[in-house]
């Protein structure tokens with residue numbers, strides 16, 4: 001990923017884009033992890 | 044247990060969300076712009092003119108009354124190794140082979156927004172309106188955060204003083220310039236590689252040289268924007284990274300770098316009491332509801348039990364009453380019969396005394412039978 | 418240990434006491450050296466590396482690992498987690514001792530320690546994050562002290578004053594959490610002023626958030642870890658409530674820590690994305706960064722999760738130790754390893770043996786005081802006269 005950015009605008013478009021994808025991943029991952037964490041203590 | 048733990052986590056999660064939201068984005072300064080002290084002084088160092096004679100180092104040593112070093116200032120062999128400022132060396136000249144030898148002087152750059160001043164927790168540094176950044180040894184605690192903060196790696200510390208160590212650095216000869224004199228190093232420089240003057244004018248002069256001799260200079264006035272700008276300015280033939288000066292510092296000044304984190308502090312103070320007492324209230328309420336539910340359940344079972352007991356009691360009483368009643372009836376009958384008998388007997392004896400007997404027997408049906416026997 | 422063959426006639430000469438004694442004597446000598454010859458005589462600090470392990474370990478790790486105090490009291494009093502009650506006192510005590518030691522250690526590190534009150538009382542440099550840290554640590558130390566006094570009052574039998582302080586519990590807890598949030602995060606923010614010196618993988622605009630979030634699981638892990646140690650060595654000092662509640666506390670904190678660590682992992686990745694630092698991951702620094710993040714955050718987080726799922730205390734305890742090490746690694750990375758990463762190796766800082774000795778001495782002082790207090794005051798048990806509250 002050695003793209004060179006000349007403007008903050010381009011940089012933001014790129015990094016925020018990746019960040020949104022990661023955010024989506026987190027929103028999927030965290031509930032799964034939560035399930036893993038608490039699965040056994042439904043009593 | 045499991046449920047209450049989850050509540051607790053939920054609370055932390057909420058707090059975290061708040062933290063991220065408030066800590067991540069806040070900035071203090073908005074679009075205010077600060078231009079620094081008007082007409083403040085600075086020094087322009089023309090690296091192409093410097094011959095590495097170390098006269099400035101000597102002058103600096105003298106005007107600041109610093110202890111004389113072991114090797115004399117005439118000895119140019121010290122240029123063989125890279126040096127930095129030290130506790131009793133406020134300025135050094137280094138040689139860079141680019142491949143031709145080039146000399147560059149190093150000292151405090153007297154930033155327009157000094158990182159050292161921003162970092163110091165006792166306000167030991169002051170950006171004076173002369174342009175010099177001065178240091179007040181009388182308040183310094185010696186935490187050395189200023190040294191961590193300075194992007195040019197300038198302040199030094201008297202590590203070997205046991206009780207009264209201080210931070211030291213170039214003062215831009217503040218005591219001299221307020222007297223109208225030139226800084227020691229500037230005054231002595233034989234090649235006019237150092238020029239003292241108003242910073243704004245020095246920037247113009249620097250660019251004029253660059254325009255006039257585009258082949259001689261690289262088109263960059265170091266210090267014009269670095270870390271928010273500095274009062275000490277440099278022009279050079281080579282890229283500055285080749286003469287020991289970092290070109291990756293950026294143009295953000297120190298206060299800008301920390302304003303976000305500093306701005307988060309009051310927000311935390313403002314919002315945390317709300318979050319925390321809120322969380323407290325929620326947990327209290329849940330506790331209360333749980334308690335109420337428990338109480339209610341207890342009360343209900345109690346009520347049920349009571350009702351049942353009452354019913355049983357009632358039944359018992361009824362039964363007893365019935366029994367009693369029949370017993371009474373029996374007794375009453377008996378009594379009546381007896382009374383009748385008696386009465387007849389007595390009637391025969393004395394006719395006057397027989398009015399109340401049947402009345403009393405009627406009452407006795409509902410009420411206390413014990414009186415009846417009378 | 419060469420202490421094995423000393424005569425066991427005098428019970429005071431236990432191996433523990435002998436080692437402690439030696440460390441304290443060495444510490445005393447180092448103290449004299451430091452205050453007669455200067456910082457330079459005992460440390461490897463220099464002008465390029467003004468902060469060494471006395472800041473990186475004693476201050477940064479000390480404060481992070483003392484976070485158990487605010488985490489536990491918040492869980493118990495604010496989030497209504499009553500079962501943690503028996504864990505509050507030991508956590509408050511360790512936090513108080515931790516902070517006291519941090520301040521003690523600072524007296525060695527700063528050049529003129531008698532001026533330490535200056536930033537608060539004499540010349541306030543409010544633009545500095547260190548000012549913020551100093552003010553909060555000062556206030557929080559006071560709060561912790563007050564929170565701790567009921568134990569001392571019970572020990573001394575001062576019922577009336579104790580009642581007054583106990584009434585303040587709620588307000589003190591809220592104060593404690595606010596102050597902790599502030600200085601835990603500000604410790605990270607200290608480095609935000611030096612983007613040119615801290616390696617980009619560790620430098621972030623989120624540094625303060627990272628420090629705050631990691632302080633939470635640092636505190637929880639420390640509570641579990643101390644619990645393990647106390648159970649091993651001070652079990653006889655604990656009452657039934659403590660014994661009974663301890664596993665619940667450990668599993669509860671294990672689960673909380675696991676979740677928070679995953680959250681921390683997420684925001685660390687977001688940090689890389691925001692600054693577009695992906696390409697550094699392929700360098701040596703990147704490898705080291707991943708060791709910290711995967712080896713000492715993701716791994717113990719999963720270990721915690723498994724331990725809490727399977728109610729496996731051993732796993733939880735290992736995860737706690739691992740997490741504590743991870744916190745130490747992180748703080749040292751930021752303050753020492755990845756700090757001044759741009760300098761040639763000859764100019765880099767490696768702590769001197771005397772610096773390490775001083776840090777060991779300070780930790781030992783902490784352990785000695787902790788033992789002194791827990792064997793005398795009602796910390797690990799409830800005082801019989803004050804059972805009902």
Ligand code: SF4
Nearest residue numbers: 151152154158159193
């Ligand atoms: S160069 Fe360093 S010491 Fe000099 S004013 Fe700037 S930050 Fe301060």
Ligand code: SF4
Nearest residue numbers: 163183184186187189
């Ligand atoms: S060492 Fe002195 S001058 Fe530097 S930041 Fe600390 S108190 Fe301020």
Ligand code: SF4
Nearest residue numbers: 103213215226227228
């Ligand atoms: S301005 Fe004064 S203190 Fe600074 S380097 Fe020159 S002579 Fe030394």
